[in-house]
Amino acid sequence: MTDGVLLELRHVVTELPIDGEYLPVVREVSFVARRGEVVGLVGESGSGKSMTARSILRLLPRGGRTRGQILFDGADILTADSSTLRMLRARRIAMIFQDPRAHVDPLYRCGDHLDDALRIHLGLGRNAARTRSLELLAEVGIADPGRVYRSYPGELSGGMLQRVMIAGALAVDPDLLIADEPTTALDVTIQADIMAILDGLRHRRHLSAVFITHDLELAAMICDRVLVMYAGRVLEDRTTADLFSRPLHPYTAGLLRARPLLEGRRDRLETIPGRPPRLVEIGDGCPFAPRCGFVEDACRSGAPIPREVEPGQATACRRSEDLVAQLAPAGETR
Amino acid sequence: MSGTVPTVAVDALTRIFRGRSGLRRIAWENAAVREVTFAIDAGESLALVGESGSGKTTIARMLVGLESPTSGRMWLGGHELTGRPGRETRRLRAASIQVVFQDPYTSLTPHQSVRSALDEVQGVFFSRSPAERQARTSALLEAVGLDQREGAALPRRLSGGQRQRAAIARALAVEPRVLILDEPVSALDVSIQAQILNLLADLRRSLDLTYLFITHDLAVVRQVADRVVVLYRGRVVELGRVEVILGHPLHPYTQRLLESVPRLHAIPQRRAAVIGELATGCVFRARCPLAQAICEQEPGLAEVGPGHSCRCWLVAAVEGAARTDLPTDVGGESCLPRAVPPPSGHGGTTGP
Amino acid sequence: MDGPAAVALPVSRRRLVSRFTMPWSGVIGGVIVTAMVVVAVLAPLIAPYDPDAVDMGNGLAGPTSTHLLGTDNLGRDILSRLVFGTRLSLLGPLIVVAISTVLGILFGLMGGYFGGLVDGITGRLWDLLLGFPPLLLAIALIAVFQPGFATAVIAISIIYVPLLARVVRSVVLVEKRKAYVDACRVLGYSPWRTAFRHVLPAAVPTIVAQATLNFGYALLDLAGLAFLGLGVQPPTADWGVMLSEGRKVLLLSPWEVVSASLAVAVAVVAFNLLGDAVTQQYAERT
Numbered sequence: 001m002t003d004g005v006l007l008e009l010r011h012v013v014t015e016l017p018i019d020g021e022y023l024p025v026v027r028e029v030s031f032v033a034r035r036g037e038v039v040g041l042v043g044e045s046g047s048g049k050s051m052t053a054r055s056i057l058r059l060l061p062r063g064g065r066t067r068g069q070i071l072f073d074g075a076d077i078l079t080a081d082s083s084t085l086r087m088l089r090a091r092r093i094a095m096i097f098q099d100p101r102a103h104v105d106p107l108y109r110c111g112d113h114l115d116d117a118l119r120i121h122l123g124l125g126r127n128a129a130r131t132r133s134l135e136l137l138a139e140v141g142i143a144d145p146g147r148v149y150r151s152y153p154g155e156l157s158g159g160m161l162q163r164v165m166i167a168g169a170l171a172v173d174p175d176l177l178i179a180d181e182p183t184t185a186l187d188v189t190i191q192a193d194i195m196a197i198l199d200g201l202r203h204r205r206h207l208s209a210v211f212i213t214h215d216l217e218l219a220a221m222i223c224d225r226v227l228v229m230y231a232g233r234v235l236e237d238r239t240t241a242d243l244f245s246r247p248l249h250p251y252t253a254g255l256l257r258a259r260p261l262l263e264g265r266r267d268r269l270e271t272i273p274g275r276p277p278r279l280v281e282i283g284d285g286c287p288f289a290p291r292c293g294f295v296e297d298a299c300r301s302g303a304p305i306p307r308e309v310e311p312g313q314a315t316a317c318r319r320s321e322d323l324v325a326q327l328a329p330a331g332e333t334r
Numbered sequence: 335m336s337g338t339v340p341t342v343a344v345d346a347l348t349r350i351f352r353g354r355s356g357l358r359r360i361a362w363e364n365a366a367v368r369e370v371t372f373a374i375d376a377g378e379s380l381a382l383v384g385e386s387g388s389g390k391t392t393i394a395r396m397l398v399g400l401e402s403p404t405s406g407r408m409w410l411g412g413h414e415l416t417g418r419p420g421r422e423t424r425r426l427r428a429a430s431i432q433v434v435f436q437d438p439y440t441s442l443t444p445h446q447s448v449r450s451a452l453d454e455v456q457g458v459f460f461s462r463s464p465a466e467r468q469a470r471t472s473a474l475l476e477a478v479g480l481d482q483r484e485g486a487a488l489p490r491r492l493s494g495g496q497r498q499r500a501a502i503a504r505a506l507a508v509e510p511r512v513l514i515l516d517e518p519v520s521a522l523d524v525s526i527q528a529q530i531l532n533l534l535a536d537l538r539r540s541l542d543l544t545y546l547f548i549t550h551d552l553a554v555v556r557q558v559a560d561r562v563v564v565l566y567r568g569r570v571v572e573l574g575r576v577e578v579i580l581g582h583p584l585h586p587y588t589q590r591l592l593e594s595v596p597r598l599h600a601i602p603q604r605r606a607a608v609i610g611e612l613a614t615g616c617v618f619r620a621r622c623p624l625a626q627a628i629c630e631q632e633p634g635l636a637e638v639g640p641g642h643s644c645r646c647w648l649v650a651a652v653e654g655a656a657r658t659d660l661p662t663d664v665g666g667e668s669c670l671p672r673a674v675p676p677p678s679g680h681g682g683t684t685g686p
Numbered sequence: 687m688d689g690p691a692a693v694a695l696p697v698s699r700r701r702l703v704s705r706f707t708m709p710w711s712g713v714i715g716g717v718i719v720t721a722m723v724v725v726a727v728l729a730p731l732i733a734p735y736d737p738d739a740v741d742m743g744n745g746l747a748g749p750t751s752t753h754l755l756g757t758d759n760l761g762r763d764i765l766s767r768l769v770f771g772t773r774l775s776l777l778g779p780l781i782v783v784a785i786s787t788v789l790g791i792l793f794g795l796m797g798g799y800f801g802g803l804v805d806g807i808t809g810r811l812w813d814l815l816l817g818f819p820p821l822l823l824a825i826a827l828i829a830v831f832q833p834g835f836a837t838a839v840i841a842i843s844i845i846y847v848p849l850l851a852r853v854v855r856s857v858v859l860v861e862k863r864k865a866y867v868d869a870c871r872v873l874g875y876s877p878w879r880t881a882f883r884h885v886l887p888a889a890v891p892t893i894v895a896q897a898t899l900n901f902g903y904a905l906l907d908l909a910g911l912a913f914l915g916l917g918v919q920p921p922t923a924d925w926g927v928m929l930s931e932g933r934k935v936l937l938l939s940p941w942e943v944v945s946a947s948l949a950v951a952v953a954v955v956a957f958n959l960l961g962d963a964v965t966q967q968y969a970e971r972t
Contacts, residue, residue, distance in 0.1 A: 044523040044524060044525060045523055141604055141605070187385035187386055187550065188385065188550055188551075188591065188594045188595065189385060189590050189591060189594045190385075191594065191596075192593065192594035192596075192602045193602075193604065193605050195596075195601060195602075196601055196602055196603065196604040196605075197604065199601045200604060214523070214524065215524075215596060216524075217595075217596035217597055217598065218596040220596065220597065220598040220599065221596050221597065221598070221599065221600060221601055222601065240598065240599070241598065241599070244598055254525065255524055255525060258524055258525055258527065258528035259524065259528070259553065260528075260531065260551075260553040260554050260556060260557035260558075261553060261556065261557075262552055262553045262556055262580065262592075262595055263556070264556065265556055265557050266557065268532055268535075269528035269531055269532055269557065270528065271525070271528040271529045271532060272525040272528075275493050275495060275523070275525070275526060276523060276525070398872045399871070399872070400868055400871060400872065421876075424874045425874045427874065428872060428873050428874030429874075432872060432873070433868075433869070433872050435865040435868065435869065436865075437865055440864040440865045440866060441864075441865035441866050441868075441869055442866055442869075443866045443869075443870075443884045443887075444866070444887075444888060445887040445888065445890075446884070454883075455873060458873070458874070458875065458879075501869075504869070504873075508873065
């Protein structure tokens, strides 16, 4: 594509059957991911970030349905036929998950998993596949690829297994990688290593990625753009650095102020009162309104749609221009 | 604060798990905690920092009696905790030290309302009239920020943050001196974490509590702790005041932890992943970028500054300044040539 | 696409709806069981005749307007005997379930919570008991003592203990690992308090479901024993006894056998339906 857009979501709504009725878990999400770009979906529990990612590959729980458009390289995934969809999932879009053990068959060796992908999807012969598998394992920073190749998933630690999963995802040389909280279950030093691997891959292979996490700072490590999600909606769609220096939504500002700082202790952490809404509690208007310190009557009716306030920076808060100064992140520490 | 008895003290605390596995019943051994020594003064907040396998949770479990140490000693308020507690010792221990667990979704009895749990604690520990009990329960609920409706609710009706508040209330109901907080906010959303951290800080001040705070999150450590113990695979690798440890970490592992904290556009240097650890020598040797031949011998915990200890040959050598000969013992003696008066019971070096 | 979908129902109403929607099969089971209880309690008012009233001249009569289900070989009204038989058919299983549930909870809780030797011994005991066909075991036990209602009930109760014990034990094993059990220990609660007041309630839904099913099984087993002459003895009006006596004259008049077997079948099925529905309800809740 000429403008480099690889993935585009347009007004995507995903609903799940809960207790007999359909409730939207993804509400009007639209964003773009270009080639070589890493887009972060950041949100707390119930924000819809994970469901958005699953909607891209149509991996919804039983009964779930999605409407809108999800364009991948120009073609709409939501209307694709089953063979196209299979090809997309096998060759062009790869996904890695939070808990690698739940997504791998423990009865086969790691090498078998990688070889199978290479032989089935790329048609490589046995020896060629083995060679390539070992290369891939080395590429994800494994010091002894041969040993890991021969190991069963149960013999490996969480961090090691996640590297193997990344290798598996890369085996078919996909255009897009969807990473759903890939480091949440890992220790922080292992997490740092995995992030380094993903960053290296992004640069070497010109890989696009959708990176899902609840940790804003983690997204900041690797993402070019960040979408802040809340209760199924996109509240901010920003470039990373700009989001951190100038949050344009009270929720983002609140999140940034609520985090303890490594640099120094604060007298009190600023909190966002209340808690994220449960699915059934979400009504009309801005979903953050019940907790927002800057709420007005107008906020409670009418859906908040992200609008571009500057080139490349969009926010769903109707008052963002007024509030810029008040939303600036606090800097004082002791 | 030399001279006063520390509220919590452990000396050379060790816990080794043993078992036999496989068809051939091959014996295995896992030293989850090895020779850990530290002390917490009254009103202080000490953080145990480490990743999985560091032993931090096992240490906490031993302090409250959920596990028995393989060797080593523990003291609570000057009283030594013996291996096999009788019923009275159990009750006394329970009245002095309590825990807030990591997972709010399984740490409350599922069929018991918050009120009922608080009433039960009081019934077991104090002889109060029903009116007193009710008043006290209401006070506890208010102290942790739960309203009457939430107090009457079953845990499954409460959110993670509310459950954690209930768990805190339950721990406080015995009126303990020490509270162990085992990753109390890790399972909560960011916007709720701050609420709970603020609550814990308020409670410590108002109730004059001593905290043992277990976490892997260094930003939380900075916010809540006075001193830090850094653990790696059961060993104390560094120990000292939070400003020193987080500001100028000396041990390579502490430095690695700090580098790994997620930050804007800060991708740390890539490192190869190694399977397995090396059986002897420094615990961190397999992953340490500075590993040398001497690291095949396990270093002792050396004092490298006032109240600041570090378990690393190279750090000890540097801080010792111009010491070229290598120490021969690894028993935890100071590697420094200069005579530094030992800190009063704050852990680190043994000996005079 | 217009604005976000607003929620149709407020939260509390939706929860109410789901709690009372039992599968229809469970409702049917429940209705039948309730009917049985009513019949048992009001038996003297419902039964047209005295169940023990003998009328030799009218033996083995088919259904008539005076005897809706006919009479047995001694001229007793089958319908009346059926109605009065409901009493023992409910009482027997009730006692069985009561005894086996209490003992099963005790052993299951102890074995699961304390483990070790207690668990080892009881575990082997359950394996032994469950390895035998229940009726055979009951017969062996009864052979030692005199056959009768009490003996049969006790024998079946003993045999049913492992059914509850195992189920309670597995729930306890799962719950034991959870943090709230650690919390109880840290609070210095005695193991008994922790086991009975904190862990056991988690097993209640499973216990209720299993006990309801056991009701049906007990009914069947007790009727079987009565049929074999090892349980309730004739001339007591009991479905199993009726089956036994009716079998002898089956070719002459099938009414006793047919009505008694239908009664047993309907009752057992009703308890099973109820038990399954209860199990499902609790499975959905957790």
